Amino acid sequence: MITVESVSKYFGGTAAVDSISFQANDKEIMVLLGTSGCGKTTTLKMINRLIESDSGNILIDGENIRDKKIEHLRMNIGFVMQHSGLFPHYTIGRNISVVPELLKWNQKDIRRRTEELMDKLHLSGDLLNRFPHELSGGQQQRVGIARALIANTPVLLMDEPFGALDNITKAEIHSEFKSLEELKNKTIVLVTHDVQEAFELGHKICLMDKGKIVQIGTPKEMLYHPENDFVKEFFAESRLLLEYQVAVLQDLHPFLTNGQLLYDTYKFTGDTSVWSALQKLSADRHHTEWYDALSKAFSEYRKLQVV
Numbered sequence: 001m002i003t004v005e006s007v008s009k010y011f012g013g014t015a016a017v018d019s020i021s022f023q024a025n026d027k028e029i030m031v032l033l034g035t036s037g038c039g040k041t042t043t044l045k046m047i048n049r050l051i052e053s054d055s056g057n058i059l060i061d062g063e064n065i066r067d068k069k070i071e072h073l074r075m076n077i078g079f080v081m082q083h084s085g086l087f088p089h090y091t092i093g094r095n096i097s098v099v100p101e102l103l104k105w106n107q108k109d110i111r112r113r114t115e116e117l118m119d120k121l122h123l124s125g126d127l128l129n130r131f132p133h134e135l136s137g138g139q140q141q142r143v144g145i146a147r148a149l150i151a152n153t154p155v156l157l158m159d160e161p162f163g164a165l166d167n168i169t170k171a172e173i174h175s176e177f178k179s180l181e182e183l184k185n186k187t188i189v190l191v192t193h194d195v196q197e198a199f200e201l202g203h204k205i206c207l208m209d210k211g212k213i214v215q216i217g218t219p220k221e222m223l224y225h226p227e228n229d230f231v232k233e234f235f236a237e238s239r240l241l242l243e244y245q246v247a248v249l250q251d252l253h254p255f256l257t258n259g260q261l262l263y264d265t266y267k268f269t270g271d272t273s274v275w276s277a278l279q280k281l282s283a284d285r286h287h288t289e290w291y292d293a294l295s296k297a298f299s300e301y302r303k304l305q306v307v
Helices: 040-047 070-075 092-102 107-120 125-129 137-149 167-179 195-201 219-224 229-234 239-246 249-255 259-266 274-282 288-303
Strands: 002-011 014-024 029-033 055-060 077-081 155-159 187-192 204-209 212-217
Touching (some): 014 212, 029 195, 092 107, 137 155, 137 167
């Protein structure tokens, strides 16, 4: 869906982005990860031409973005930024309806779609007549997501969308983000410096440093097949927790006995993360032996991974 080919951007003679290439496939969440100043936000903004690249090509669904009028390009790309980016003097309803109004939707369709998204994002209808400053940070961020989703564009760009939220609110929105049907049908490029967020939400991770791509891969590949010491050290601080999160129960099948009984009792599936399963098991004091068995199976699984 998105192809970036040898793209560079210079500011004052210094390369902010230095000849990078990657692909984000249809219905895939690609996370641009790295420390501040690595070029990830500049890369994101070049995809919808908020920043123009100096060289290289960017294609969306096979079409070069330079061949499109900017306003037409952006109407087919949702955009969510840090601090939600809501217009302060517009009501919440007006904020959400900005793009549909530009697209000449009728008011009945705008209202129906707005109410549908408000419900899915757990926002009450009485917020529609309020202003952004009257909402909490978490509510504002949900409204920002609703505004980006309302026109149902095939591509969604997200620039540190949850960076300003506290950990509890962030965890709630992450959960909603992963379960929202509209998001499962989009190609998403998400910028973050939060390693946990990248691993929780991303199908693929593009790790950047000093304007260059260091490695692209799945969360498991980043942990178990790092291409160099930079990648290994980048994830070292939270490595064990990340391993618990990327491992799923089907990975542990060779080391588990009575695995089906575990699935049936707790409604687990093969895609349930080891971390989620252990959290649920830790609350059940009547079956501590299953917690111990799962922990042991995970230890055996880890020993076989390439590091």
